[in-house]
Amino acid sequence: MSQLALEERVLVLTPTGADARISVRVLRENGFLAQSFPSMEALCEASRYGVGALLIAEEALTSSDLSRLSALMASQPSWSDFAVVMVTSGAATTQYTAKVFSSLMACGNITLIERPFRLITLVSAMQGALRARRRQYQVRALLSQHENDQQELRAHTAELERRVAERTAKLSEMVSELEAFSYTVSHDLRAPLRGIQGYAHFLLEDGADRIDETTRDYVRHIQASAARLDALVRDVLAYSRVSRSEMSFHAIDLEMLVQQIVAENPTFRMPHAEINLERPLSPVRGHAPSLSQCIANLLGNAIKFVEPGLLPRVTVRTESVGEEHTRVWFEDNGIGIDPDLQGKIFGMFERGHPDRTFDGTGIGLAIVKKAVLRMRGDVGVFSTPGQGSRFWIQLPRA
Amino acid sequence: MTNEGTILLVEDNSDDVFFMRRAFKAAEISNPLQVVSDGSQAIQYFRGLGKFADREAHPLPVLVLLDLKMPIRDGHEVLEWMRLRKQFRTSVVIVLTTSQEMSDVKRAYRLGANSYLVKPSSPPELVEQVRAIKRYWLDQNLFTQSVAALI
Secondary structure: OOHHHHHHOEEEEOOOHHHHHHHHHHHHHOOOOEEEEOOHHHHHHHHOOOOOEEEEEHHHOOHHHHHHHHHHHHOOOOOOOOEEEEEEOOOOOOHHHHHHHHHHHHHOEEEEEEOOOOHHHHHHHHHHHHHHHHHHHHHHHHHHHHHHHHHHHHHHHHHHHHHHHHHHHHHHHHHHHHHHHHHHHHHHHHHHHHHHHHHHHHHHHHOOOOOOHHHHHHHHHHHHHHHHHHHHHHHHHHHHHHHHOOOOOEEEOHHHHHHHHHHHOHHHOOOOOEEEEOOOOOOEEEOHHHHHHHHHHHHHHHHHOOOOOOOOEEEEEEEEEOOOEEEEEEEEOOOOOOHHHHOOOOOOOOOOOOOOOOOOOOOHHHHHHHHHHHOOOEEEEEEOOOOOEEEEEEEEEO | OOOOOOEEEEOOOHHHHHHHHHHHHHOOOOOOEEEEOOHHHHHHHHHOOHHHOOOOOOOOOOEEEEOOOOOOOOHHHHHHHHHOOHHHOOOEEEEEEOOOOHHHHHHHHHOOOOEEEEOOOOHHHHHHHHHHHHHHHHOOOOOHHHHHHHO
């Protein structure tokens, strides 16, 4: 029997009597696939392969059959609710049968047909039961389709997630390879540079009385070039450090930090420069080593880009921006920056004064920007050529 | 109380070795300077193997100047090797490297470095650094070996 046929079956419980056998015959004659079973146990076993509907004579049910039947009805999946057509004796409903019916009705779909009944009543009840059953099969098909769709969707999602994870892993591997590469290159570049600087130094020191002024000048040029390249490599390393080092944020006493930076750099003090702190400076929140690097770079620039002969003066002050930020200003008396270049100077290798009058690697401000952005802040500049520059960095308030 | 013990320089770059010798002279350090050119040789030296078997010619150092980036076995490995051995657990090791990477600094201290110095790029700065090493580590610092000698 095909699955379809198995699911169209009317399972008839016929333990005794001709009555039940007649029912089977009548059902078959009316086109139903009726199968009779001598016991409730056999019927339950057969029902595992498919049930269209059940036909049971009330008097055929023992109390253990009854619990088997209610268990069978209760154990249906959510889409299933097969009909149990029960032929009753027609005698006055006893207390017992009333209890039987009410307990069965709580478990599922019970239709009672009282004897004597016309055959058409049974046939129409069975037809109704099977029609309803076919609808249930449709629901089952839809549910299973839905489940398949869901599974496909889940599989698809999992596949996408796997691909994203794979690509992320590949990307971060590439990034760390690149970082390792740039670090190694920078590091390996510095070793021969130390060689050049060292031997040039010794050439001047040891050969002072053997080489003429022109040669000495050449050697000084070698030294200057080596020093420039060394500064460049150091800045690239510093940039890579602020780009990838782990940053933890703490409250930073800005006043103390600036004073410390000034103390560590003789060029930030008289007679080279005058740095004024407009006290008090508000504390900020950030990564102290990175902020220290930023401030040193900004002060260094402020002092470097000044008309020759003029004492560089820098004012450092803070102001509140909204509820959550503090802006730190660095205002200088330098040569200022061309308005066209102001937007570009924070880019890598961009220089506000490309004419070589002023030395620089073009990385200092890129380091500042990178570090400040990583500290969830921002950076900018206002400047008029000839009237100094006002650089600012904005950081979360401490 | 100046320590006169041997100093071992572990350095693969011969230029740096040359600069260090000159800086030692300029800083007037009279301690004997022994040089090995990679981590593996440093360990051979400590174990007194091969050409380092003669302890008269190759005495155990009071102070080790250790480069990090070296072929075969790097400075971190040498440090680890030393600190796992009772004999070298209390030796003074100064890391002297070009690396300013926080990961290198942390690892060196974790493995038991006593100090971490970055190589300067010009000879005058190197002389300054070596003078500072002399003033602190040789003139003032107390070594376990010197304590043993006093007892």
